[in-house]
Amino acid sequence: MQRRVACMWFPRLASDRALRLRPLDGPFALTIRESNTNRIHCLNHAAEREGLHAGMPLADARSFCPEVLSAEADPEGDTRFLHALRRWATRYCPWVGLEGKDGLVLDVTGSTHLWGGEAGMLTDMRQRLLRTGLSVRLGIGDTRGAAWALARHSEGRAAPGAPLAALTFLPASSLRIPAETAMALQQLGLHTIGDLAKAPRAPLTRRFGPELLLRLDQALGQQPEQITPLEEPPHYGVRISLPDPIGLTADVMALTERLLRRLCETLKTHETGARSLCLTLRRVDGGSQQVELRLAAAMRDPSRILPLFERGVGEVDAGFGIDQMRIEATQVEPLPVQQLSHSAAVQTGQIEDLITRVGTRIGLENIQRFVPADSHIPERAFHSVPAAWSSPESGWSAPRPRPLRLFPPEPIAGSGTEPPRSFRWRRIAMETDRAIGPERIAPEWWLEDEAWRSGLRDYWHVQTRQGRRLWLFHTPQNPGWFVHGEFA
Amino acid sequence: MRRSGDMFGVMSRNLSTSFPLRPARVHEAYGSAAPVLAAVACGQVEGSLFWITENWLPERLNPLGLSTFLDPARLLTARTGSQIDSLAIAEETLRDGSLGLVVLETTRPLNLREGRRLQLAAKAGGTPGLCIIPEGMGSNAAETRWKAEPLPSLESRDSTLMRWNLKKNKSGTLGAWDVRWDAETRRLHVVSPAGE
Incomplete structure (x- = not known):
């Protein structure tokens, strides 16, 4: 069966997509920031009629046409959109690949009769795409190269079996070659593909390298060319x-x-x-x-x-x-499969199930575990992270005794750099029996922290006569005494 | 000082009959050293631990302080919006049976139904539970109730001298012990009470 390849080219993919989301009349251009200038990335037909073109700085475009409306281009969104179109295009044939950033290539061999022949299929494609507001240029030929050339330069259909016939009068630049090569060919007087096919091959290869003739042969079907369909993402x-x-x-x-x-x-x-x-x-x-x-x-x-x-x-x-x-x-x-061994703990996973069950009630983020952090600030020496997205970490070491519980600093009355002899904390009168300290902790100046605005802290481990062992600190730069935690 | 003489007789009783908390039951602790008691209890069981608190409480566990009692990596904390949630989670985790100990901090009294449900869940899962309660808000269903208070100690800096007072015991006698946690060997020492 004669191989048939169709090519869809969306000359205004980006701007058509933007206008589909927010339709408007009049000139419209999408801009992209390139080397510190906003340049036009894609523009609609009305803007083109005003004399604007892609690659033009937006400032120039404004001076040509003050009423042009512009928006930021979103190339990633365009790529996603093209992938969506590719998926849609599998309605015509199963073998659909991407062609550059703004085109699709379809191997329609044997599936055209479903639309009543090639002409019927092209009409169907055009109608559906126009209805969604996309401008499209279509080409169909025996090879990928021929379909591409037709889509770009003269929309239409190459008759099966005679690739050269439809391509003879197309410019040489329709062979997917670099612009410099096309320019050089023009200077040599080889304007069309027909000229190029008749020219002797050896001098061309010597001058332009093998690529030019490879492209020509691919377009004429003398060299094979693959269409790579994308893998469908698994559907769960x-x-x-x-x-x-x-x-x-x-x-x-x-x-x-x-x-x-x-x-x-x-x-x-x-x-x-x-x-x-x-x-x-x-x-x-x-x-x-x-x-x-x-x-x-x-x-x-x-x-x-x-x-x-x-x-x-x-x-x-x-x-x-x-x-x-x-x-x-x-x-x-x-989740790769894992080797099971009889020595491994059998009950792994039970905790995760429990976390999930509990998480459905209070939210998965509220079940946390502690992981050590690298900081000497007491409240930043650890992180509380959701247990569902972390794994237990070891490496706990307290350089000095640390309290079992921490709370936001609670001010107490006191003056001087030594812990007060007696104080009231949480409405309980306390007397200092023994105080060990100070341990000076400086704030981490590279992090903004409201609680450490008061500057240095001198921590004291205070044993009260009442029994409780508290963690007090004094802020010498901003005199005051606070209780920060309670020891075991 | 604070100790009454008749307690000395009880104090000679062995702590080990009631302290590693009886499994598959729910216990209670109060007093300002109750979190220490909970930490010691956590250190004495195998497996993962669950510590349930309400998210509005200002006090936070400090894993560095906790690391003298147990490996903080074993601990999971749950922060709930209300005591109803806390109780529901405690029930779920006790029933699951894969944990070593479930610690629940409560802020209002448990009624008999709630306490009983926790006991049933603990029995079903075979997991011990410990409620840290405000003083005087215990539930009648609790297996044991401990009052833990720190004591001033005269010796070293990191002393953890506490008085543990067993106020309620459903299957055994009451008692009071002065205990100290040895961070080096991770062991609980019962010390003889200081004379006046």
């Missing part, structure tokens, strides 16, 4: 539709288990684990309810995930019944 969603609505918690859980088993199969083949799941229950009256589950660790074991849904499913209002269920892993993480 499963659904089930029921002939009759259900309403019992046990039934919903049973179906959830069936869905989870299918989902976990997918997770297993991709060696990933779900980090958060969303169960959507569609009711017969059209309403839908969602049960979200955030897991403390990536997992793909249905028997472990299922009990974690119990609390959420129990709260669902089934109304007149549920007739459709869908479960999706909204966040996945790589």
